[in-house]
Amino acid sequence: MTTLATATLDPTDITSPAFRADPFPTFKRWRDERPVVPVKTMVGRAWLLTRYDDVEQGLKDERLVKNKANTATPDKPHRGAPLPGFVKAIQTNLLDTDAPDHTRLRSLIHQAFLPRLMAQMQTRVHELAHQLIDKAEQKGEMDLVRDFAVEIPLVVICDMLGVPEKDRDKFHHWSKTMTNIGKPIEAIMAMPSMYSMVGYLRKLFRHYRENPGDNLATMLVKAESENSSLSEDELVGMAGILLSAGHETTSGLIANGTLALLNNPDQLERLKTEPALMKSAVEELVRFAPPVLIATPRYAREDYEVSGTKISRGDSVFAMIGSANHDERKFEQADQLILDRASNKHVGFGQGIHYCVGAPLARLEASTSFQVLFERLPNLRLAVKPEELRWTAGLVPRGLQAMPIKF
Numbered sequence: 001m002t003t004l005a006t007a008t009l010d011p012t013d014i015t016s017p018a019f020r021a022d023p024f025p026t027f028k029r030w031r032d033e034r035p036v037v038p039v040k041t042m043v044g045r046a047w048l049l050t051r052y053d054d055v056e057q058g059l060k061d062e063r064l065v066k067n068k069a070n071t072a073t074p075d076k077p078h079r080g081a082p083l084p085g086f087v088k089a090i091q092t093n094l095l096d097t098d099a100p101d102h103t104r105l106r107s108l109i110h111q112a113f114l115p116r117l118m119a120q121m122q123t124r125v126h127e128l129a130h131q132l133i134d135k136a137e138q139k140g141e142m143d144l145v146r147d148f149a150v151e152i153p154l155v156v157i158c159d160m161l162g163v164p165e166k167d168r169d170k171f172h173h174w175s176k177t178m179t180n181i182g183k184p185i186e187a188i189m190a191m192p193s194m195y196s197m198v199g200y201l202r203k204l205f206r207h208y209r210e211n212p213g214d215n216l217a218t219m220l221v222k223a224e225s226e227n228s229s230l231s232e233d234e235l236v237g238m239a240g241i242l243l244s245a246g247h248e249t250t251s252g253l254i255a256n257g258t259l260a261l262l263n264n265p266d267q268l269e270r271l272k273t274e275p276a277l278m279k280s281a282v283e284e285l286v287r288f289a290p291p292v293l294i295a296t297p298r299y300a301r302e303d304y305e306v307s308g309t310k311i312s313r314g315d316s317v318f319a320m321i322g323s324a325n326h327d328e329r330k331f332e333q334a335d336q337l338i339l340d341r342a343s344n345k346h347v348g349f350g351q352g353i354h355y356c357v358g359a360p361l362a363r364l365e366a367s368t369s370f371q372v373l374f375e376r377l378p379n380l381r382l383a384v385k386p387e388e389l390r391w392t393a394g395l396v397p398r399g400l401q402a403m404p405i406k407f
C-alpha cells in the first residue's frame with residue numbers, strides 16, 4: 001500500500017495548456033496502470049482519482065470534505081494561513097463549505113435555477129445569440145470564444161444577479177483571472193481581481209438593500225435581513241461563485257462543443273438534420289469535451305483506501321472528471337462522440353451534494369447557442385489550423401483561449 005509521503009510523484013503538469021490540449025491519452029495510461037496518481041499541485045501534493053467508479057464515489061464520499069478545517073482533530077488542529085477579509089468572503093461559498101453550512105446555502109439558491117424558471121429565460125438567450133451573430137456578420141469575422149461563447153453566460157448571469165451592463169466586462173476580467181488558476185503565483189496575481197470583485201459586490205448589495213429590484217441580488221439581501229440566514233460574507237461568496245462558476249464553464253461547453261462537432265462532421269450533420277437530438281447531444285458534449293476537467297479540491301477527513309492506495313487524513317484529493325467521462329470501463333467507445341448515446345451517466349456536472357446547481361441553466365444556454373449558431377452559420381469552420389488553437393492554463397475549467405472561425 002502506498003501513502004502520499006512515500007509515493008513517487010508523477011511529473012505531469014496537469015495545469016499546463018499542453019496537457020489540457022489533449023489529456024485523454026495520459027488519463028487512459030493512468031486508469032490502466034496507476035488509477036490513484038500522486039502529483040504536485042498548487043494545494044501541495046495531492047492524489048488524482050482517475051477511474052469512473054472512484055471519481056463518482058469520491059465526489060459523494062463524506063470522508064472527503066471541502067473545507068480543510070474540517071479535517072482537524074483535537075490532537076491535530078488545522079493551522080490555516082491567516083487570510084485577508086476579502087479572500088475569506090470569496091471562500092465563504094457553496095464549493096468551499098460542508099454540511100450544515102452547505103445545506104443552508106444550497107437551499108437558498110437552488111430554487112433560482114429550477115428548470116421551470118430556466119425555461120422562461122429561453123427567449124432572452126435566443127435573442128442574445130442572434131444579436132451576437134448579427135454583430136459578427138457585420139464585422140465579417142468572429143472569435144467564437146470572445147464574441148459568442150463568453151458573452152452568452154456572462155450577460156445571462158449578470159442580468160440574473162442585477163449587475164448593470166456597463167460593469168459586465170469588469171466581471172469577465174475578474175472571473176477569468178480568478179478561475180484560470182493553476183499555480184500559487186497565479187493565485188497571488190488573482191488577488192487584485194478578488195479584492196475589486198468583493199468591493200464591487202458589497203456595493204451592489206448595499207444598492208439593492210435600499211432599492212430592491214427583480215433579481216437574485218435582491219432575493220439574497222432579503223434572505224439576509226428577513227431571517228438572518230445569510231451573513232454579509234456569505235452574500236458575497238454566493239454571488240462570487242455564481243459569477244465565476246456560471247461563466248467560464250458554460251463558455252467552455254459552447255466553444256469546446258463546437259470544436260468537437262467540427263472535428264466530427266458526421267455527428268454535426270446529424271444534429272443539423274435532427275434537432276430532436278439536441279438534448280442528448282448537449283449531455284454527450286459535456287462528457288466528451290468536458291468544460292470542467294477536474295473537480296475542485298477535497299480533503300480526507302480520515303485515513304481510507306481507494307483502488308489499493310491509502311489516502312491519509314488531511315491529504316488533498318482531486319476527482320478527474322475528464323478521465324472518468326472517458327473511462328472505457330463505464331462507457332462503450334468512450335473516445336467517440338456519439339450524440340445519441342444511450343445511458344450517458346457522465347459526471348461532467350459533478351455528483352453528490354455539490355452537484356452543479358446551475359446545470360439547468362448551462363443546458364439551456366448551450367442548447368440554444370448550438371441551435372442558433374448552426375442555423376445562422378451553416379458553413380461555420382475554423383479560420384486557423386487546428387494545431388494553432390491554444391488552451392487555457394489552470395486546474396478546474398478547460399477551455400480555448402480563442403477560436404477564430406470563418407462562416
Ligand code: HEM
Nearest residue numbers: 094095245246249250253295296349350354356357358362
Ligand atoms: C457547462 C457548464 C457547467 C459545468 C460543466 C459545470 C460543472 C460543475 C461541476 C463539475 C460542479 C461540481 C464541482 C465539485 O464538486 O468540485 C459544479 C458546481 C457548481 N456549479 Fe456548475 N457547471 C456549469 C455551469 C454552471 C452555471 C451556469 C452555474 C450558475 C450560474 C453554475 C454554478 C455552480 C455552483 C454554484 C456550484 C457549486 C454547487 C455546490 O457546491 O453545491 N455552474 N459545476
